[in-house]
Amino acid sequence: MTDIERVGIVGCGQMGAGIAEVCARSGLDVMVAETTGEALEIGRTRLHNSLSKAAERGKISEEERDATLARLSFTTDLGEFADRDLVIEAVVENEQVKTEIFQILDQVVTRPDAILASNTSSIPLVKLAVATSRPDQVIGIHFFNPAPVQKLVELIPALTTSEGTISRAQVLVEKVLGKHAIRAQDRSGFVVNALLIPYLLSAIRMFESGIASREDIDNGMELGCAHPMGPLKLSDLIGLDTVASVADSMYDEYKEPLYAAPPLLQRMVDAGRLGRKTGSGFYSYA
Ligand SMILES: CC(=O)CC(=O)SCCNC(=O)CCNC(=O)[C@H](O)C(C)(C)COP(=O)(O)OP(=O)(O)OC[C@H]1O[C@@H](n2cnc3c(N)ncnc32)[C@H](O)[C@@H]1OP(=O)(O)O
Numbered sequence: 001m002t003d004i005e006r007v008g009i010v011g012c013g014q015m016g017a018g019i020a021e022v023c024a025r026s027g028l029d030v031m032v033a034e035t036t037g038e039a040l041e042i043g044r045t046r047l048h049n050s051l052s053k054a055a056e057r058g059k060i061s062e063e064e065r066d067a068t069l070a071r072l073s074f075t076t077d078l079g080e081f082a083d084r085d086l087v088i089e090a091v092v093e094n095e096q097v098k099t100e101i102f103q104i105l106d107q108v109v110t111r112p113d114a115i116l117a118s119n120t121s122s123i124p125l126v127k128l129a130v131a132t133s134r135p136d137q138v139i140g141i142h143f144f145n146p147a148p149v150q151k152l153v154e155l156i157p158a159l160t161t162s163e164g165t166i167s168r169a170q171v172l173v174e175k176v177l178g179k180h181a182i183r184a185q186d187r188s189g190f191v192v193n194a195l196l197i198p199y200l201l202s203a204i205r206m207f208e209s210g211i212a213s214r215e216d217i218d219n220g221m222e223l224g225c226a227h228p229m230g231p232l233k234l235s236d237l238i239g240l241d242t243v244a245s246v247a248d249s250m251y252d253e254y255k256e257p258l259y260a261a262p263p264l265l266q267r268m269v270d271a272g273r274l275g276r277k278t279g280s281g282f283y284s285y286a
Pocket residue numbers: 050057059120121143144145146147148149150192193196228229234238242
């Protein structure tokens with residue numbers, strides 16, 4: 001069904017950990033890389049806790065949890081990714097950081113047919129592809145938060161990506177990981193964020209201008225439109241640094257005011273109020 005058995009995940013933040021969990025639960029051998037031993041321990045704990053919760057809630061058996069954990073390994077040395085068939089990069093939404101990681105992956109991943117993928121929310125894939133010597137093997141594989149729950153994955157081929165890379169990625173996403181894949185052109189924000197981010201920015205502008213309280217804005221969309229969470233809660237879940245970076249990428253691409261980050265968002269990022277991950281954003285998570 002697939003020739004991809006060994007997967008590397010770069011970054012074990014909320015998305016890296018979630019993608020690693022999805023891959024390991026699907027039977028793949030998964031190695032996760034972080035920059036420091038401390039970050040690795042935080043990531044490992046995040047994964048252990050999530051799998052234990054899944055077992056407690058009866059979504060997986062205790063045997064499945066243990067087998068999944070046995071398929072996960074951890075490293076701070078990207079050199080250990082030499083034998084990976086697929087690497088999914090899931091570090092901070094910053095073009096320079098991601099470009100440097102793709103340059104390193106190009107050096108260390110020795111399998112000639114390995115796919116180098118990014119979970120980027122908005123950075124044009126072609127920029128990462130041309131940083132490598134194998135631009136035909138670079139593709140966007142974009143999961144949604146929380147990755148173990150959300151069924152969608154966007155596949156974003158760059159102009160340079162080969163048909164073979166696209167079809168191998170699609171088989172993996174649909175047949176092995178059991179997700180629903182949609183295809184998007186390599187334009188900043190792809191399909192979902194191009195629609196979602198302007199909506200989140202509008203909600204932040206509405207809050208900033210005092211039209212309604214944060215609770216009323218969120219209740220409006222939860223109770224009026226049956227969204228699982230309102231836009232300010234959702235911004236806190238995504239991470240305000242990520243929302244701001246995605247908005248900036250899309251603004252760079254299209255120069256449309258609807259993608260311009262409102263001042264309040266940037267001030268909150270500057271203050272380190274990034275949402276759930278720092279314990280404070282539009283709401284408090286003490
Ligand atoms: C920025 C980008 O590039 C792209 C993006 O990802 S945009 C963001 C996309 N995500 C969304 O829009 C999230 C919208 N919100 C939701 O779907 C839901 O509110 C939510 C799944 C986050 C939480 O759901 P909830 O009903 O409020 O809470 P809760 O009851 O705790 O969780 C519901 C289920 O999800 C599971 N879940 C919640 N968070 C989880 C996590 N981090 N990992 C694994 N499972 C999780 C729970 O275990 C629970 O499962 P069961 O019902 O089977 O027991």
